[in-house]
Amino acid sequence: MEFMRSAEEKNEDGSLVRALLRSAIPLLCLALPFHDCLAQSQPTCASVATSDSVTWNTVFSPGGTWALSLAQDLDGTISGTATYVSSACKDTPQSVSGTANGDGTFALAVTDPSGTCGETDFTVTLSGPGCAQATGTYTDHSGLGSTGTVKMTDGAGVLPSGETPSAFLFLETPTTAEFTMNLVPTDYNFQGRAVTETFPAGLDDGCLSNPGSPVIPNPPPITVYPLVNGPGGNPLGTPVNGVTTGYEDQVGLVEAEVNQIRAVGDAPCTLTAVQHMWIDTSSQYDDYQDNTMTITVGTTTMTAQRGGAPPKTWPYLTPSQTRMPAIIVPYIMHKSQ
Amino acid sequence: MKRYSWNSACRALILGAIMCSGFGGRVYAQTGSSALAITGDARPVLKAILELESRYGYAITYEEPKYDYQGDLKDVTQSRKDLKSFASGKAPKTFIPVGGSLQLTLPATAQVSQPAMNALLQQLVESWSDSNQGGAHFTVEEDGAVFHVVPTAVRDANGNWQSVESILAKPISFPTESRTEYETWQTICSDVAANAGVRVFAIPNGGLIFGPPQNAHYVLGADAEPAESVLMRAIKAMGKKRSWYLLYDPTTRAYYMNIDEVQGTLPSVGAQPSAPGPATTPAHAPPANCGPADTTCPP
Numbered sequence: 298m299e300f301m302r303s304a305e306e307k308n309e310d311g312s313l314v315r316a317l318l319r320s321a322i323p324l325l326c327l328a329l330p331f332h333d334c335l336a337q338s339q340p341t342c343a344s345v346a347t348s349d350s351v352t353w354n355t356v357f358s359p360g361g362t363w364a365l366s367l368a369q370d371l372d373g374t375i376s377g378t379a380t381y382v383s384s385a386c387k388d389t390p391q392s393v394s395g396t397a398n399g400d401g402t403f404a405l406a407v408t409d410p411s412g413t414c415g416e417t418d419f420t421v422t423l424s425g426p427g428c429a430q431a432t433g434t435y436t437d438h439s440g441l442g443s444t445g446t447v448k449m450t451d452g453a454g455v456l457p458s459g460e461t462p463s464a465f466l467f468l469e470t471p472t473t474a475e476f477t478m479n480l481v482p483t484d485y486n487f488q489g490r491a492v493t494e495t496f497p498a499g500l501d502d503g504c505l506s507n508p509g510s511p512v513i514p515n516p517p518p519i520t521v522y523p524l525v526n527g528p529g530g531n532p533l534g535t536p537v538n539g540v541t542t543g544y545e546d547q548v549g550l551v552e553a554e555v556n557q558i559r560a561v562g563d564a565p566c567t568l569t570a571v572q573h574m575w576i577d578t579s580s581q582y583d584d585y586q587d588n589t590m591t592i593t594v595g596t597t598t599m600t601a602q603r604g605g606a607p608p609k610t611w612p613y614l615t616p617s618q619t620r621m622p623a624i625i626v627p628y629i630m631h632k633s634q
Numbered sequence: 635m636k637r638y639s640w641n642s643a644c645r646a647l648i649l650g651a652i653m654c655s656g657f658g659g660r661v662y663a664q665t666g667s668s669a670l671a672i673t674g675d676a677r678p679v680l681k682a683i684l685e686l687e688s689r690y691g692y693a694i695t696y697e698e699p700k701y702d703y704q705g706d707l708k709d710v711t712q713s714r715k716d717l718k719s720f721a722s723g724k725a726p727k728t729f730i731p732v733g734g735s736l737q738l739t740l741p742a743t744a745q746v747s748q749p750a751m752n753a754l755l756q757q758l759v760e761s762w763s764d765s766n767q768g769g770a771h772f773t774v775e776e777d778g779a780v781f782h783v784v785p786t787a788v789r790d791a792n793g794n795w796q797s798v799e800s801i802l803a804k805p806i807s808f809p810t811e812s813r814t815e816y817e818t819w820q821t822i823c824s825d826v827a828a829n830a831g832v833r834v835f836a837i838p839n840g841g842l843i844f845g846p847p848q849n850a851h852y853v854l855g856a857d858a859e860p861a862e863s864v865l866m867r868a869i870k871a872m873g874k875k876r877s878w879y880l881l882y883d884p885t886t887r888a889y890y891m892n893i894d895e896v897q898g899t900l901p902s903v904g905a906q907p908s909a910p911g912p913a914t915t916p917a918h919a920p921p922a923n924c925g926p927a928d929t930t931c932p933p
Contacts, residue, residue: 471816473843494845505840509676509710509730511883511890513684515840522846549843551816553835553890560886561728562714570844590844596716 341401342423344369345431353449355379357417357435360445363407365393373397379407381414389414403431419447457481457576457585462606463543473549474601474609480543480576492544493521493575504558504566504594512554517570517590522546548590548601558594568592572604670740676708676733679762679772680879683783686754687877688897690746694755694781695862697880699770699788699798700832700889701731706769706789707884708732729884734767748779755781771795780877782862801830801889802862802880810855815848818868823891826861833888834880840894869893 345351346369353365367377375395391414395405401424407417421433429451437443457480464477480487496517505514522544550568558564572588588604602608670685672678683694701707707729711717717725738758741750752774759772771787784800806825813821819836827834852871856864869876879892 471841471843475847496844500842509708509733511881511888511892512837512841513879513881513892513894515842515894517842517844518839520845545847547843547845547847551835551837551841551843553888554837554841557835557883557886557888557890560726562716562725564716566715568842572844 341399342428343399343401344397344428345375345395345403345423351451353431353451355447355449358446358448359443360435360437365405365449367393367395369397373399375403375405402433421447421449456583457487459586460574460588460604465606465609467609467611468549469552469611471549471551472555472599472601472611473547474603475545475547476603476606477543477545478606487576491521491577493519493577494546495519495573495575496570497573498571501567501569504563504568504592505554507561507563510557510561512557517572520546546603548592548603550592550594550599555594555599559596563594565593565595567594668740668742670738671735672737673735674733675735676731677881678733678736678768679758679783680881682736682738682758683755683879686751686758689740689744690751691896692748692751692779692781693875693877693896694783695865695878695880696783697785697800697802698731698882699785700882700887701769701788701884702791703769703789703793704791705793706732727885731882731884732768734765736762736765736767748776751781752776755783759783777866780866800862801826801832801834802865803860804829805856805858806861806864807857807859808855810853812851812853814851815872818852818854818872819891819893822856822861822864822868823889825856826891827889829861830889833886835888835890836893837890838893840892 345353345367351367353367355363355365357363361381364380365377366380367375369375373396375393375397377393379391379393381389389409391407391409393405393407395403397403402420402422404420405418407419409415416438417435418438419433419435421431423431431447431449433447435445435447459481460478461481461483462476463479466475466477467473468475480492496519499516500514502514505512558566568591570590572590573584574586574588575584586604589602590604591600591602591608593600593602598610598612600608600610670682672681675681677698680696680698683696686692687694708731709727710730711725711728714725714728720726736758738754738761740754746754755774759774762768763771769789770785772783773786775782775784782800784802785798787795788798790796804826806822806829808821808825816836816838819838823834823836850872852868854864854868854871865878869878875896876893877896879894881890881892882888883890
């Protein structure tokens with residue numbers, strides 16, 4: 298405990314207090330019974346600002362999404378600004394003041410100097426790994442007197458818990474399935490960050506690597522998807538609370554290659570690549586999900602699948618040079634549709 | 635959650651591994667060694683070119699002729715995966731180039747000058763011709779820092795050598811329009827096909843489509859310009875360091891225009907992009923081939 302006190306004293310701006318407290322937990326766990334250790338390893342969150350200033354993605358329900366940039370002094374005084382992510386007031390930053398109550402709860406008030414965008418009081422409790430989440434209730438004093446819940450997540454550190462497909466698009470030239478994916482939780486604003494796909498194990502090639510193939514196998518590429526709206530951004534996915542948390546990812550194979558694979562008798566065959574999805578967290582990237590990408594070339598169909606999203610199968614009856622002419626008829630009908 | 639920092643060396647390792655295992659046949663070479671030996675490969679000249687590109691960073695395009703002589707082909711029908719689905723002797727005939735083996739003496743240095751690269755490629759095509767293997771002879775053309783290995787002779791159906799010209803030397807024309815990358819390749823290949831009287835398919839990036847929609851458009855046209863020159867302009871417009879490998883498939887009797895990125899350190903065909911495209915690598919990207927269990931990629 299001496300260690301904790303000295304750490305707190307040495308910290309001048311309060312920003313490192315919780316980090317140092319957490320660093321002492323492994324030492325405690327060496328000396329305490331397991332249950333006591335667990336209790337000690339879940340300390341009360343002391344600050345809404347783990348660094349000089351933290352931006353919180355804040356969702357009011359009912360209501361809108363705000364970005365709160367908060368700082369906290371050693372005495373527990375909170376200050377900062379609030380900006381609506383989307384509303385008529387999005388260009389009118391408001392001020393935030395508040396107090397840390399010392400028990401993991403925080404009282405905050407948003408005030409609008411211009412008087413046009415209302416005033417809101419709310420109380421939240423910080424919790425979760427890294428104290429990066431907060432929940433609570435709010436009261437709107439703008440005249441409506443409405444109340445509701447508020448959920449906050451630390452904008453720099455939250456990892457998606459997964460992805461969910463929101464739309465599909467299927468193309469024929471080249472033969473491609475396009476998956477629009479939303480990050481989960483879908484009500485969290487991941488704007489300003491980027492997800493990246495990589496393929497650590499490369500391509501498991503069951504189709505192209507035959508000796509003498511006229512197609513040179515390539516490793517799957519690295520791709521970065523900026524998760525931002527507007528000009529220069531990537532306005533993809535399903536808007537949630539006025540923000541976009543999605544991106545589009547394609548899986549496919551050019552048509553000539555499908556035909557060549559069939560012509561040399563390699564169909565049915567499968568191409569598989571395990572996709573690691575990463576997201577930037579502060580200055581680093583963290584992996585949050587793996588997706589298995591699969592392309593199956595059949596003799597008369599082709600199927601593309603991405604992770605747990607439903608697969609897409611084409612009635613892909615393009616005439617191979619060595620197949621029966623009968624399949625040309627449905628091919629023409631298919632292409633003319 | 636384990637965190638990783640970017641490690642480009644890991645990426646190079648997997649790319650190198652894929653490069654050396656793509657086509658069957660074998661490449662024996664190590665950095666610093668003085669010999670490159672390729673044995674039993676359908677396209678040993680191409681394989682040597684890919685190895686040289688990977689080592690020295692120059693873009694080296696490759697085109698092979700249309701093989702007609704049966705002695706230059708290898709019948710691999712009995713290796714078809716679907717052989718059992720046909721009655722005996724009824725399976726469609728499947729051929730690949732007969733290929734062969736070659737050995738190349740490499741400089742001990744990790745980098746080579748442009749004249750040295752030219753000399754190396756001359757050594758490659760001459761030693762291949764002298765070996766009397768396969769059905770094609772090649773020559774080397776130099777265009778800035780880019781090298782083109784193109785066919786000069788091929789055996790006719792009777793086995794007699796005859797001169798051939800690159801099918802990319804003939805002029806092509808198409809209207810100046812805005813096209814996606816894939817549409818651009820398709821347009822060029824379509825015109826080359828019309829000139830050559832043989833089908834030519836565009837296969838960018840190994841034909842695989844992984845990643846975001848390719849929405850970037852490029853304005854390109856050609857007016858009686860050699861296809862090779864148009865390809866160079868297209869690659870430059872797209873701003874990537876790329877090369878092409880025009881391979882003939884005797885089974886489908888068609889050309890496959892592989893358009894792939896060149897590994898290595900030298901700038902080559904690609905220059906600055908003329909149109910915005912999707913980002914490819916972030917400044918602090920995660921490792922390409924480093925997983926949690928990969929001890930070669932430290933956090």
